[in-house]
Amino acid sequence: MSPLSGIALFVATVLGMELFAYAAHRWIMHGPGWFLHASHHRPRSGNWEWNDLYAAIFAVPSFILLLGGVHLGWWPGYAWIGAGIAAYGAIYFGFHDLIVHKRIRHRYVPRSSYMKRIVQAHRLHHAVHSRKGTVSFGFLYAPRPDVLKAQLRKSGALTQSSTIPD
Known part of the structure; x- marks a missing residue:
C-alpha cells in the first residue's frame, strides 16, 4: 500500500x-x-x-x-x-x-468560534440529566447553539423558563 x-x-x-x-x-x-x-x-x-x-x-x-x-x-x-x-x-x-470537562487543570480558554461552538454544544448536551431528550451527540461537528436550544425546548426536555447554559 x-x-x-x-x-x-x-x-x-x-x-x-x-x-x-x-x-x-x-x-x-x-x-x-x-x-x-x-x-x-x-x-x-x-x-x-x-x-x-x-x-x-x-x-x-x-x-x-x-x-x-x-x-x-x-x-x-x-x-x-x-x-x-x-x-x-x-x-x-x-x-x-x-x-x-477540564479533567486536568489548564488555563486554555476557547477563543475560536469553532471551539466555542463545540464546548457550548456539549454543555447543552449535559443540560438534560436523563438519557432521553438531550441534543448534540457528535463531537467534531455540532449544530449552532440556537438550533440546539430550540430542539431542547421542542422536545419538552426544557421549558422556556429553564436555565440553558450559555
Whole structure:
C-alpha cells in the first residue's frame, strides 16, 4: 500500500469515526449502555467514572487492527485504520476530557468560534440529566447553539423558563 493511500485511509477513518461516535453516543450510550454513560451526566466524584470504560472498549478494535496490520501479516490498510481510530480517540480525549470537562487543570480558554461552538454544544448536551431528550451527540461537528436550544425546548426536555447554559 502506498503511503498516500495509507494517509487517505487514516484521514477517512478519523472523519468516519465522528459518524460512529455519533451513532454510539446516541443509540448505545443513551440506550442500552446508559448504565455506564449515566455516570458522565452526574457530577464526578474522583478521577474516574464508569463512562471511562467506553475508552477501553473502543480502543480494542484499534489495537487489534494495528496489531494485525503491522505484525500479523494482515492487509496493511488495517494498520492505517487502527491508527485513525486511535487518533480520533486522542482527539476526543484532548477536546472532551481536557478542554470541555477540564479533567486536568489548564488555563486554555476557547477563543475560536469553532471551539466555542463545540464546548457550548456539549454543555447543552449535559443540560438534560436523563438519557432521553438531550441534543448534540457528535463531537467534531455540532449544530449552532440556537438550533440546539430550540430542539431542547421542542422536545419538552426544557421549558422556556429553564436555565440553558450559555
